Amino acid sequence: MTALNVDTPAVPKRQPPRLMLAEPIMTMRGISKSFGDVKALGGVDVTVYPGEVLGIVGESGSGKSTLLRMMNLEDTPDTGSYNLVLPGHQDRNLFDLDRFERRMLRAHHIGIVYQNPHLGLLMNHTSSGNVAERLLIAGNRNFAELRERARQSLAASEFPTERMDATPCELSGGMQQRVQLAKAIALEPAVLLLDEPTTGLDVSVQALVLDTLKRLQRDRAITMVLVSHDLGVIRTMADRVMVMRRGLVVEQGLADQIFQDPQHAYTQQLVHAEL
Amino acid sequence: MNIQVSTPKTSALVLRVDGLSKQFEMHHLKRTLFAFENIQFELGEGEFILLKGENGAGKSTLLRTLYRSYLPRAGHVFYHTREGIIDLASAADVDIAMLRRREIGFVTQFLNARPRVAAEEVVAEPLRQAGTPHAQALVEARRWLDAFGVKKQLWAAYPSTFSGGEQQKVNLARALILPQRLLLLDEPTASLDRDARRALVDRLTELKAAGVAMIGVFHHPEDVADLIDREIHLKAIRVEDGER
Ligand SMILES: Nc1ncnc2c1ncn2[C@@H]1O[C@H](COP(=O)(O)OP(=O)(O)OP(=O)(O)O)[C@@H](O)[C@H]1O
Ligand SMILES: Nc1ncnc2c1ncn2[C@@H]1O[C@H](COP(=O)(O)OP(=O)(O)OP(=O)(O)O)[C@@H](O)[C@H]1O
Ligand SMILES: [Mg+2]
Ligand SMILES: [Mg+2]
Numbered sequence: 001m002t003a004l005n006v007d008t009p010a011v012p013k014r015q016p017p018r019l020m021l022a023e024p025i026m027t028m029r030g031i032s033k034s035f036g037d038v039k040a041l042g043g044v045d046v047t048v049y050p051g052e053v054l055g056i057v058g059e060s061g062s063g064k065s066t067l068l069r070m071m072n073l074e075d076t077p078d079t080g081s082y083n084l085v086l087p088g089h090q091d092r093n094l095f096d097l098d099r100f101e102r103r104m105l106r107a108h109h110i111g112i113v114y115q116n117p118h119l120g121l122l123m124n125h126t127s128s129g130n131v132a133e134r135l136l137i138a139g140n141r142n143f144a145e146l147r148e149r150a151r152q153s154l155a156a157s158e159f160p161t162e163r164m165d166a167t168p169c170e171l172s173g174g175m176q177q178r179v180q181l182a183k184a185i186a187l188e189p190a191v192l193l194l195d196e197p198t199t200g201l202d203v204s205v206q207a208l209v210l211d212t213l214k215r216l217q218r219d220r221a222i223t224m225v226l227v228s229h230d231l232g233v234i235r236t237m238a239d240r241v242m243v244m245r246r247g248l249v250v251e252q253g254l255a256d257q258i259f260q261d262p263q264h265a266y267t268q269q270l271v272h273a274e275l
Numbered sequence: 276m277n278i279q280v281s282t283p284k285t286s287a288l289v290l291r292v293d294g295l296s297k298q299f300e301m302h303h304l305k306r307t308l309f310a311f312e313n314i315q316f317e318l319g320e321g322e323f324i325l326l327k328g329e330n331g332a333g334k335s336t337l338l339r340t341l342y343r344s345y346l347p348r349a350g351h352v353f354y355h356t357r358e359g360i361i362d363l364a365s366a367a368d369v370d371i372a373m374l375r376r377r378e379i380g381f382v383t384q385f386l387n388a389r390p391r392v393a394a395e396e397v398v399a400e401p402l403r404q405a406g407t408p409h410a411q412a413l414v415e416a417r418r419w420l421d422a423f424g425v426k427k428q429l430w431a432a433y434p435s436t437f438s439g440g441e442q443q444k445v446n447l448a449r450a451l452i453l454p455q456r457l458l459l460l461d462e463p464t465a466s467l468d469r470d471a472r473r474a475l476v477d478r479l480t481e482l483k484a485a486g487v488a489m490i491g492v493f494h495h496p497e498d499v500a501d502l503i504d505r506e507i508h509l510k511a512i513r514v515e516d517g518e519r
Contacts, residue, residue: 022369052369240372
């Protein structure tokens, strides 16, 4: 059935070339992980390209945070490989690194913001101290310089720097998230991992944090992996979206395609539930 | 409005659409909705195709499928770039994203702006992403806001508070600030006042002269009468399939 008239000769079939040849910055293959009887991840592949925001959505317990912890090398899967393309790094499975090597890699190349600030911050240290500690791990020892760099990083996260000597306990949730962000970006990581970074924040603070992230992405070309239950957040932030269910990826695609033309029954349900 | 106008040497092919079909599987309804089938056409540099058809004929669906907001069911969308040919129907998401940033634009009547970003920043963003310094991008952005008739007092305000027409003007300025190679237009003039429609048609005329290929649906086709090279008529497919 043809709905249209324009006459064109048949196109000779040919294999269309990949045009841009963008190389991934992060590649995970076959990641699986069980906790006792619970299969948290059932063989997940992830590819992330430089400078993009990969959004991850999916129901509670689908394995999103577990996957992010793997990316942050906090945990090791039962099977699977992980590679990051970083200057001066050879091609090796990062899960083979020992504790110290992992710590170094994390300190220099990966930043993370947890949903729960208690996981990301030392509550009895000052905010500037939290950020400086990160710089210290990377080998910086000069106190005045540490403090100044912490201040810069807090400012870049739109934290009111006159309050940098307050402990996180004295700060609002939104400010705590910005301290986490300042800490995460202090060493200009190649990859920034964000696990529900705006959950629990009121709308105006959420907009500020998202704006900060957008700016960081644009000005510093930081690659981001963003987990959120808030599809609105994913919609405004993500270039591509991965949909997870029961430890598996059920669908992935360009963000607008996932929202406008979801293919999988689960994604359709997820997207329509929000409308 | 000025832009470097270079006359295209030959009308090189930009798009060759072949056997393109789209259907929607609505899992919760256990239903398949056919939008269009076996569409073919070609579009060259500097060419303008007007899409016509009744409501629900599939005009928006076709444009979105070309842009890959919708996934085609079958067929090819061969897009010719200077570096080679790529099938937009099957290209990797990352390549599509890159092409959208660089050379394929989609213009609708709806603005999709992040909250708390000033109108001029919204418009400047594509330029900034293309590497233009902030100050210079803002100057350009203001020029385009002015051209589309957005009041000066609104330039630094948040578009989320604007009227529908004002938002649409911001959207057009943003969508057209960078000269693309291929522009998909879905009723960009709907609900615009006459001056803004004129500004839009002027810009499209410049872009066409510069070799930009365009295909679109227009609420007032008479506005673009001078630009049209060819027309495509879509008819709704009245088949709904319960079987799968
Ligand atoms: N350390 C652990 N010990 C035991 N079970 C765990 C552990 N970490 C995760 N799990 C289990 O693995 C599954 C996936 O958990 P995960 O935290 O990754 O889900 P999630 O997708 O982040 O969910 P949510 O959206 O609720 O944050 C859950 O069933 C969880 O109970
Ligand atoms: N995302 C979608 N999911 C399911 N069905 C869709 C979707 N988008 C479009 N359709 C259906 O496809 C058909 C064609 O719709 P489309 O919006 O393309 O028509 P149109 O020609 O642009 O109409 P109008 O003149 O009203 O804008 C309609 O039956 C519509 O309901
Ligand atoms: Mg979680
Ligand atoms: Mg339409």
